[in-house]
Amino acid sequence: MSKVKLFSYWRSSCSYRVRIALNLKAIPHEYVTINLVKDGGEQKKDHFLKINPFGFIPSLEVNGDNNQNQIFESLAIIDYLENINPEPSLYPKDLIDRANAIAITESINSGIQPLQNLFVLAEIENLGGNKDQWAKQLITKKFKSLENIMTKTAGKYCIGDTITIADVFLVPQVYNAYRYGVDMSQYPTIERVNKLLEEHEAFKAAHPSVQPDAPKQ
Structure with a gap:
């Protein structure tokens, strides 16, 4: 390696x-x-x-x-x-499942996260807006669509019962949702999948709070 x-x-x-x-x-x-x-x-x-x-x-x-x-x-x-x-592969072998995994991934990668990153939030603040309110409203709106998609695709995880790239992108975005005070009870499928993934060792070890540069509690 x-x-x-x-x-x-x-x-x-x-x-x-x-x-x-x-x-x-x-x-x-x-x-x-x-x-x-x-x-x-x-x-x-x-x-x-x-x-x-x-x-x-x-x-x-x-x-x-x-x-x-x-x-x-x-x-x-x-x-x-x-x-x-x-x-282990992060892409399902079934072509429909693979397409759905990529769709969920891209909805977060292009449609949610870039609109609430540091650069955008700084610009919102420079224009006199409330950056935290912007992020909260954005995620709240986008998660409604994501919840609708996942009610059709999810098993234990975003796509059936195997961890895929969609799960890799979901958990960090849910972390941001909690950070900005989004009421996750509105999204029971997202919340359920996220809680299960957070118990997986690979996800636990990647959590922001346990990184070497995280502020000491």
Whole structure:
């Protein structure tokens, strides 16, 4: 197995996804903290922009200290992990299940998380809005659609009874929902699946509260 280094931040939901995938696939890795809030954000500093010119985390470095071996964007990273370590697979073999897993994943990846990330929330605040209220209302609205989808696809997990990439993306987004005070009782399917996943060792080990850079309680 190649040397793997994850540039992460404890409360980053996108990094949280990759931590889950690394754990599910039992891939050893080094954790490198990029503090998103200290001194205006380390992700904006020159040393990190050489790693990821977009200034976002997570970023995954493979095969040693070489910026050309950086993979960024959580979905691309997880796709890479899937290919280097195909088992257990995060994609269902059944084509309809696979399509549904990707649809749920993309609804979170494109339709929810980007609209409540740090950059967007800062812009909302700059325009005089309430960033926390924005995030809460956004997630509340989007989760209504997600709940409707999952009532049709879920078994124990998002897609039947096997953990898939949809679950990897769901749990960090639910973490954000709780953070912004969303009433999760409105979404019984999402809440049930999330609670079960939170008991899985790979998800527990990826939780923000147990990361090395998480604030000490």
